[in-house]
Amino acid sequence: MVKKRVVITGLGVFCGAGKNVAQFSGALLNGESGIGPLDLFDVSAFPARIGCQVKGYDPLDHFDRKTARKLSRADQFGLIAAREALADSGMAGHYSPFDMGVSMGGGAAGMFQSEQWLRSLLAGEKAAPVLLRGVLPDKTATEIARACNLAGYQGTVTTACSSSATAIGWGAELVATGQQRAVVAGGSDTLSLLTFGGFNSLKVVDPEPCSPFSLGRQGISLGEGAAFLVLEGEDDALARGARVYGAVLGYALAGEAYHMTAPEPTGSTAARVMGNAIAVAGIDSGRVGWVNAHGTGTPLNDVVESNAMKLVFGERAPSVPLISTKAMTGHCLGAAGAIEALATVIALNHRMIPQTLNFRGRDPECYLDYCHEGKRPCEAGIAMSNSFAFGGNITSLVLGL
Numbered sequence: 001m002v003k004k005r006v007v008i009t010g011l012g013v014f015c016g017a018g019k020n021v022a023q024f025s026g027a028l029l030n031g032e033s034g035i036g037p038l039d040l041f042d043v044s045a046f047p048a049r050i051g052c053q054v055k056g057y058d059p060l061d062h063f064d065r066k067t068a069r070k071l072s073r074a075d076q077f078g079l080i081a082a083r084e085a086l087a088d089s090g091m092a093g094h095y096s097p098f099d100m101g102v103s104m105g106g107g108a109a110g111m112f113q114s115e116q117w118l119r120s121l122l123a124g125e126k127a128a129p130v131l132l133r134g135v136l137p138d139k140t141a142t143e144i145a146r147a148c149n150l151a152g153y154q155g156t157v158t159t160a161c162s163s164s165a166t167a168i169g170w171g172a173e174l175v176a177t178g179q180q181r182a183v184v185a186g187g188s189d190t191l192s193l194l195t196f197g198g199f200n201s202l203k204v205v206d207p208e209p210c211s212p213f214s215l216g217r218q219g220i221s222l223g224e225g226a227a228f229l230v231l232e233g234e235d236d237a238l239a240r241g242a243r244v245y246g247a248v249l250g251y252a253l254a255g256e257a258y259h260m261t262a263p264e265p266t267g268s269t270a271a272r273v274m275g276n277a278i279a280v281a282g283i284d285s286g287r288v289g290w291v292n293a294h295g296t297g298t299p300l301n302d303v304v305e306s307n308a309m310k311l312v313f314g315e316r317a318p319s320v321p322l323i324s325t326k327a328m329t330g331h332c333l334g335a336a337g338a339i340e341a342l343a344t345v346i347a348l349n350h351r352m353i354p355q356t357l358n359f360r361g362r363d364p365e366c367y368l369d370y371c372h373e374g375k376r377p378c379e380a381g382i383a384m385s386n387s388f389a390f391g392g393n394i395t396s397l398v399l400g401l
Contacts, residue, residue: 003176004233008399009242010089012081012186013342015225016052017329020084025346031355031375033328035209035221040112041193048205052223052330053191072110072134074226075143077335078188081226082144089230091182094240101153101180102141103171104228105163105187107334110134112192137334140188152180158334161294162253163187165337165387165395168229169251175231182236186228186342189334196222202261208358210297210331212324213306213370215361217297223330227338229345246345249382249398250281256392262300263388267307270394274312274384277396281382285313288320288398289380290353290371292344294388295324296331301388303365310368321378323371327357337387337395344385344399353378 011021017034018024027034034052043049054077059068062080071079082102086092091100110133117131133139138156145154153174157167164187171185199205204219211217237244254276256269263270278285293305310317325343332339347354352375359372381401388394 004178004235005247006172006175006231007234007237007247008229008245008345009091009232009237010085010230011245011342011345012083012085012088013225013227013339014054014077014080015227015329015332015339016054016223027328028325028343028346028354029350029352029375031357033209033357035330040191043196046200048200048207050209051191051221054224069130070133071143072113073190074109074188075134075140077190077226078104078140079144079147081186081188082148082184082228085184085228085230086148090242091230091232095181097149097151099152099181100150101174101183102145102150103153103155103167103174103183103185104141105157105167105334105337106137106140107158107160107163107189108192108195109137109139111194112190115193144184150184153183159393160389160391161333161336162387162389162393162395163334163337165341165385165397166253168248168338168341169253169395169397171231172248172251175233182230182232184228185231186226186338187335188226189332190224191222195333204298206297210327211358211360212293212295212297212327212356213302213363213366214359215363217299217302217360219298220296220331223332225329225332225339226335227342229342246348246399246401249283249400250277251395251397252276252280253395256394258392261390263304264392265304267304267311269392270304270308270388271311273394274308274386274396277384277398281398283382286316287382288384289378290321290323290383292340292383292385293322293324294386295326297326305386305388306366306368318368321353321369321371323354323356325354341385341397341399344383348381348383348399348401351377351379
């Protein structure tokens, strides 16, 4: 099968580091982090009390009261970001609704509202059943399809932290093979007591803002948000005069099945997936200018990802910057891959490599170039975005101009 080249024609984001693409781009280019104290729920019992929360959010700024009541926080964020991406793409009216689909990654979905329901129930108060509407992770994709009149493919990937990266890869596959003419691909996930408590129980949450690849790092800072890319066949996009931000050149994924939470320590499986993504893109590894790492800030993950880089790029590895945007956005779990892919596309368009924030000192086990000193110009037109999830679910995207 001859596959179409898949281009990116629309961008949308709503997260703690920026409530639209313009705000998010400013934070990315200026090295501004959204991590700070959490007040979405009570975190006083936890050693880590910070995260990248969407602050000052009022659903009624975006939805009427009746609609807002039926949507979970994850549904709302996803719909806001998807609408921005679709508006940015300008593709309304160019395709039949049956030729446009939704491919998204999800995580805790409506857990935040479900927790509100449970607290009311346990307190002997009237618990509103409407708060349970969003508990299924596929509901956000349904709401996007309904609100945006997308009657084609509709699907949700739930593979923890790699969910939305995989959803972008799968969305690109649907377009490349002609199954859809356009796909809105990305993910949405929000903070909840369940996820915050769960990661704290694993002792992988840093009480200070996360510092990927730095000495003394203790783990992640959790975040929330949504991001979507509009994907189209290049011929279709050019025929309608669309702005093209870049292309999904290739992707690969695997489930290494090594451990429920820990990555395989040598980085060999991660390297295999990265290498496969490069091969699918049909390029030589020498054309990859930099890599947006999974980069959680946990002691083990950062070393494993560094080892994988060496296996993929060999002697060239020290000259291929490996950066992390999680010190800016927090770890947005099911939405992380989409937010980081969007950050990669923005950076490629600005011909720069973002800074990895919160440097605490050089770790001898992290021996590569992590761009800790500040953003830097880069003329490379191809970068990779990695998402490494629990259970060994690994996805790598190759993105280019």
